[in-house]
Amino acid sequence: MIPETGERIFNNDYVDLFIHFPRDLEYFERFTDATVQLLDLMTAVVRIPSTYLDNSTISKYGYSAVPILSGIVDQADLEASGITRLRNIPNLNLRGQGVLIGILDTGIDYTNPIFRYPDNTTKIAALWDQTIYGENYSTNTYYGTEYTREQINQALQSQNPYEIVPSRDEIGHGTMLAGIAAGNEVPEKGFSGVTPDAELVIVKLKPAKQNLKDFWKIPTDAVCYQSNDIAFALEYLEITANKLGRPMSICVALGSSQGPHDNSLILNYLLSLRSENLNFTITIAGGNEGNARRHYYSVIDPSIGYDTVELKVGNNEKGFSMELWGDSPGLFAMDITSPSGEYISRIIPRVNEYFKVSFIFDNTIILIDYQVVEAQSGDQLILLRFSDPAPGIWTFHIYGKGDLSLSFHIWLPMDGFISGDTFFLKSDPDTTLLSFANATEPITVTSYNTANDSLYLNVSKGYTRTGNIKPEIAAPGVNITSPNLDQGFSPVSGTSPAAAFISGVAAIILEWGIVNGNLPLIKTSDVKGLMIRGARRDPTLTYPNQDWGYGILNVYHIFESLRSSI
Structure with missing residues (x-):
């Protein structure tokens, strides 16, 4: 090599x-x-x-070797979270001074005034655009182009800024996250970032290669990114923060329905590992899959020996993947009946073997990979990749063998990777957090409406497949005022704005703890614990729970609980 x-x-x-x-x-x-x-x-x-990269790839190299593809999670409310009240206390007017916000996403509109100081200089300390091929790449990455504060300032003084720094956010998701976390105040529009005095470090992620989109049966026009590029982005953010000698709050508002939905993915391992570093926090959006009907869960009754799963496939569905994860030590197999009634008899699992199933009455082809012991999780995986699936009701009998609990989960791809007309007839809204949100150490966020204290309708719900408590905290995420690509403002809803909000709050705590010297040795788990301690809880509910985690964010209560230390 x-x-x-x-x-x-x-x-x-x-x-x-x-x-x-x-x-x-x-x-x-x-x-x-x-x-x-x-x-x-x-x-x-x-x-x-x-x-x-062919039909035998997973049987040869293992499921975890092929990068999973993640999409963006989403395409008012400082008062409700106690931030305004906190700012009115002179000794606690925390606005992110001396703290960095790290965003790895679709990029940023660096020309937007909310990311500039009054003298027209930038609040962006560094920007790594993975999509621009050049020689000024980040150390050891060999790709993309890094732009310094000085280069961005030079661009802002120019009549044609994109001739100097050609990095753009064509989608707007990254600009939205950065604005909610650290945008300047615009009182006439009722807008303020959570930490308007924080500075930004931005990574614009490189789109996934077409060969991987084809492998995972993801639409060509889908916005998605490879897990290895996200991993390099995390490394870049950490290196940059250390180089600048400042604490950093990192926001991850990306996700995927691929994987075992626990901490065993390679990227989840890296997210948890980096969350252990002092002076850093990592916040992850939980996702908006709760009502999408793309998750199935069941426990096979031993007296019956199998469970019946019905999947409705919509018209014009070109292809998709479906993953069954069986809980150890059970062993699972399946048979398949197509909408036209064509029956594929029970496919017996073998170690690291794949099958190609063709249908006579339909043009459908299904590639099936069996991983009896998937290398990272230790559990069984049955991966199905459909090409030209016939519309209608597909029926799967899932057979289980073993003398302990025969429970299993099935996930379809996340929103944007599959049509909304493809879903399970008897779906389960729980355990629908997107894969990265299942990482153990980061802060996982759900979204609620501050107008009526109701959970956002579409949020993904916990816990993880292995029973770890996720999400941990609920933050404002409905009709949040956010910057758009027209340099105006629009309302947004979902767990992405909630994650940006929590990233800003984490920066507040880093400012109080590290910059102000009150708690100089602090990391993600400490910040998470403070948020949980200060959370507002409904006395009629039991905590933690799968919907709300440990309760609703209240920043003022965090510091009220620390009053003696302050």
Whole structure:
């Protein structure tokens, strides 16, 4: 194997594989045409010709080696969370001074006045655009272009700023997150970021390669990103914060329905690992999959021996994936009946084997991968990838074998990766947090309406598949005033604005703790604990619970509980 030099990173003729290092590296050393790019002492990206990405890829390399693809989670309310009240106390007028907000997303409209100081200089300390090929990339990444504060300031003084710094946010999601977390106050529009004195470090993520979209049956026009690019973005944010010598609150408003929905994904492991670092916090949006009917859960009755799952596939569905995760130590198998009544008899699981199922009366092809013991989670995975699925009702009998609980979950792709007309007839709204939100150490956020203290209609619900308590906190996330790409403001709803809100609150706590010297050794778990301690709870509910976590954010109560320390 040879070191990565950069030319393969954007080239669709090569596929990225995300592996544990050095455990899995020995397998890939057999390739004469492979490059390796180390992320840290435990993980690496191996790039091989895309011709190796075929029906046998998962059986050969394992499920976790193929990067999962994540989308953006979403396409008033300082008063309700106690922030305004806190600002009115002179000793606690915390506005994010000396703290960085890290955003890894769709980029930022750096020309928007809410991201500039009164002298027309930028609040952005650094910007790494992974999409712009050049030589000024971040250390050891070999791709993208890094722009400094000085370059952005030069662009802002220019008549044609994009000739100097050509990074744009074409979608607006990253601009929304940055504005809610750290935008300047605009009183006439009723807008203020949670921490208007904080500065920003931005990563614009590189879109996923088409070869991986094709592999996972994701629409060509879907906005999605590879887990290995997100991992490098996290590293960049941490390196930049350390270089600047300032604490950082990182906002992750991306997600996927792929994976075991626990902490075992490679990226979840990295999110938890980086959350342990002092001076950093990581906040993750829970997702908006609760009412999408794309999750199924059941426990097989041993006296019956199987469970029946019915899936409605909408018209014009070109393809999608479906993942069944069986809880150990049970062993699971399935048979399939198509809408036309064609029956595929029970497919018996074998170790790391795949099957191609074709139908006579339909054009549908299903590729089925069995991972009897999936390497990261230790549980069984049955992955189905549909091409040209026939519309109508598909029926699956799920068989279980074992003398303990035979429980299993099935997930369809998240919103944007599959049509809203494809869903389970008997779906389960629980355990619908997007994959990254299941990482153990970061703060996972759900969204509520401050007007009536009701949960946002579409929020994903906990807990994780393995029973860990997620989400932990509810934050404002309905009709939140947010910057748009017209440099105006629009209302937004969902767990993305709630995550941006919590990221700003985490920056407030970092300012009080680290910048002001009240709690100089602080990390994500400490900030999470303070939020839980100060949360507002409904006396009619039991906490924690799958909907609200430990309650509703109240920043004033956090500091009220610390009054003696202050």
